[in-house]
Amino acid sequence: MGWLVSLVVLSALIFFHELGHYLAARFFGVYVEVFSVGFGKKVASFRLFNTEWRIAMIPLGGYVRMKGQDDLDPTAISSDSDSYNAKAPWQRIMILAAGPAANFVIAFFLYLFIGLGSPQVLAPVVGDVVKDSPAFVGGVESNDTIKAINGREIATWEEMSTIIKESSGTLDLTIERGNYIQHLQVTPTIQETTNLFNERVHRRMVGIGSAGVATTLDLNLFESIGYAAHETYKASTLIFKGVQKLITGDVPAKELGGAISIVKITADASENGWMAVFFFAALISVNLGVLNLLPIPALDGGHIMFNLYEMITKRMPSEAVLYKLTILGWALLLGLMTLGIYNDINRLMQ
Known part of the structure; x- marks a missing residue:
């Protein structure tokens, strides 16, 4: 059952991603030929709003095919007024x-x-106190x-x-x-x-560990909006940093996960209730958003890069350059997907 839930969640996130493209394309008058959730062989389809809506065999992606835009053949353009290129x-x-x-x-x-939904978080209850640490010397048990810290209430x-890490001087607990x-x-x-990211860092600490006690956050609507904005920003920042560290080599390539990890994590989360599923679905959704913005040809970020080039230079990249970069982008993308799946299988075997 958990695997079914994970596939439904992943398909839903892909659907909304492609729906964003679809709605924006229709808003600017671009004809959308196909809206597909999944890749490969078509399982089911219907026509609505002059678009073919598909469900395909492999539910690990999706696409919106607009008139005059084809990721597999970037030179296949159209000059019609309702095309993407126009x-x-x-x-x-x-x-x-x-x-x-x-x-x-x-x-x-x-x-x-x-x-x-009143999420559960770790309460600021002290577990272990390291001997001879600042907390031990200060009398924390x-x-x-x-x-509260320096008069600021802690929940x-x-x-x-975070307050301890960003503090200076002596703290009044x-x-x-x-x-x-x-x-x-x-x-x-x-x-x-x-x-x-398992990196060695230096920061201000007092030498205490959590007791593992959970507390419920009772948030009203406005507090929940603030919570949602903070969590979305935090997840986005975390994933951006993770991608950056993978590129620079600070995080080893073996840490890269693939589709199997995504499905397994969501399936495991489904056993802990709807809130856990929502949490990991939100994290995966942010992940999809960040990764699709990477400047890799064949991804949204790569296409944005080409269009920025056209805006600045007032001319499109040559067909030869566009084609070669797109092929390179697909090769890089398939390589990363293969590495992610390889790492996933290694983790499952271990």
């Missing part, structure tokens, strides 16, 4: 950017539903709840960690211990640790 470069960029934008919008609404462990409130003075020190 539109101004800025209009084509809007059509191309609409797909990734739809993914960010869907992620925002998924996070909004999570916020309205296991099971203490950190209520989650993440919020507390408001601690709840038993039924009593205490104030403790703690001076963080620079310590070596690892970040989300």
Whole structure:
């Protein structure tokens, strides 16, 4: 059942991505020939709004085929008024950017539903206290709840960690211990640790670990909107940094995941309720948005790059250059997909 849920989620995210392209294309008067969820052999189809809507055999992607635009043959253009090529470069960029934008919008609404559903997060309850650490010296004990730092109220462990990391000087911790409130003075020190990308970093720490206690965030509509905006921004930043570190080699290629990982993670999440599914669906949606903006020919970002070139130089790239770059883009894309699947199979075997 979990695998079915994961395929439905992935297909839905692909559908909304392509719907962004479709709506923008129709808005600018471009004729859309085919709207397909999935690749390969056609399983089912129907016609609506003068477009053929398809469901294809391989549900790991999709496409919108517009008149005068063909990713497999970038030289197949049309000069008709309702073709993609007949539109101004800025209009084509809007059509191309609409797909990734739809993914960010869907992620925002998924996070909004999570916020309205009273999500569970780590409470700022202390677990282990490292001996001789700043917290140990300052008198912090296991099971203490950190209520505020320098008078600023704390609701989650993440919020507390961020404040400590960005702080300077000595901190005034408001601690709840038993039924009593205490104030403790703690001076963080620079310590070596690892970040989300398993890199060695130095940052201000006090030497405490989480007790693993969960707390419920009761957010109203406006607070949920703020939560959704923050989570969408955080996920986008995280994925951008991850891609950057893969390119620079700071994160090894073996960490790259593929379609199997996406399906497996979503399937596992489905066993923990709808909120977990929404969370990973939002993360995958942001992932799709970010990756499609990469300046790789055959992706939206590559096409945007070509149109920016035309806007700046007032001329289109030559057909030969366009064709070669597109072939190179497809080769790179297929190589990354193959590497991701290879890494996925290795993880499953281990």
